[in-house]
Amino acid sequence: MSIPGQLLRLLNLLADGRFHSGTELARLISVSRSAVWKHLRALDELGIELLAVSGKGYRLQRPLQLLDSEHIAGLLAPRARSLISQLEIHPALASTNGYLSALAQQTPATGRVCLAEYQSAGKGRRGRGWVSPFGHNVYLSVLWRYQSGPGALAGLSLALGVAVVRALSRAGISEVGLKWPNDIYWRGRKLAGILIEVSGESSGPCHAVIGLGLNLYLPPAQAEAIDQAWVDLIQIMGEDIMSSRNRLVALLLNEMLPVIADFEHLTLQGFIDEWRKLDCMLGEAVNVYIGEQAFAGMVRGIDEQGMLLLEDPQGKLRAFASGEVSFRST
Structure with missing residues (x-):
């Protein structure tokens, strides 16, 4: 799925959370008023909540901080930065895991990091979908190649759960726990999930695509599709968390990438005591x-x-x- 350039420009204008008239928006993106209206309806389909007030115009229910690769890169620790061969951000993908899985078949790349503002077919465990409205959450995947076979990666999801909790703690989020084998919980409700897809020979080498979905804000209309207890960071931290989206991605990469890169040598033993303390x-x-x-x-x-x-x-x-x-x- 792709998102038209005019729609992205409209989003960038509205991202400040202020009111903008239809006439102003039409002028700034060089379209008609009726085209603006069609774009605004398309935003609703992406899970973006709009407020329309007669005489004032349109604004988002809450401001958006769109993902920015330079902003994220500037916040990375030196070790994490050295492990990334390429960091790419897409307005929309079917899924970040699916994108990197296809890429892994085409190139010998490793250390590729992929983020998307929106997923039309986000992946959960066991073929489930992952609710993925535009611009509100974190949809992140990493492609990494290992010399050992898939068996050497047993427990990687547990180690990465520890890494995610460390990152959330650095963001000031407490009371986070881990639910075996790959979910991150807060007070008994799911906050994030990890999905690892491994491909390769049993004796090696192999590659892994490691995906993370983290809820910052789930609009009610989209959340209706979720069949389990869930929570998002707005409920935990308040709306200010939405202005820290790029920082949160950097914190996650700072903790996750060293674990991904070193896991063949560290194995689960380097994380098991910490995981047990977080076992919810x-x-x-x-x-x-x-x-x-x-x-x-x-x-x-x-x-x-x-x-x-x-x-x-x-x-x-x-x-x-x-x-x-x-x-x-x-």
Whole structure:
């Protein structure tokens, strides 16, 4: 999917959150008033909330800070900057993971970072969609190549969960926890998710596309499609967080990129103690779904390999390498 240049110019004008008349907008982007109206309707379809007031014009419900590669690069730590071969920002993609997965088949690139303002087919786990309205959240993917095979990357999602919590802590966000294997929670509600797609020979080399979706603001109309408890940063921090979007991306890259680059050597052992302190499922009653099968029990943490430990009603401990976990009432 692409977004017309006139629509992007309109967005840049409206990003300040102030009122602009239809006549002013039409003049500045060199279109008719009726074309402005069509563009404004298109913004609504992208998940951008507009306020129209007679005599004053149009403004966004809240200002936007659009992503800017130079702004982000200027905030990167030296190590993170050295690990990026290219940082690209797209107005719209089907998905950032999908874009880099296709790129990985065409070039030997590594260290590619891709961000999008909007995803028309954002990816969640197990084929689910990821709600991706324009300009409100973080949709971020990294392409990295490893000399070892996929087996050497076991536990990478857990390590990256720790990295994301570190970044959020640097942004002043507390009470964040981790839900096995790749979700970031705040007070029992999902704030972010990690999706890692690995391709390559079993004995190596391989490449991984690491995706992160983080909720800064989910408009109510888009949030209706989410079938689990969720939260966004506006609810946690207030609306000022929307003016720190580029800084937040830089904080995430500063923490995530060294973990991605060094994981073959560090392995999960470098992160497991910190992950356990952040475990928001420990002692909780859950169901673990493997295909059509459901296993009920109490979470007893993770083992040294990062497998989920579940105690069944008979007191037997079972380890899961993968699965879908949902909280349940006791």
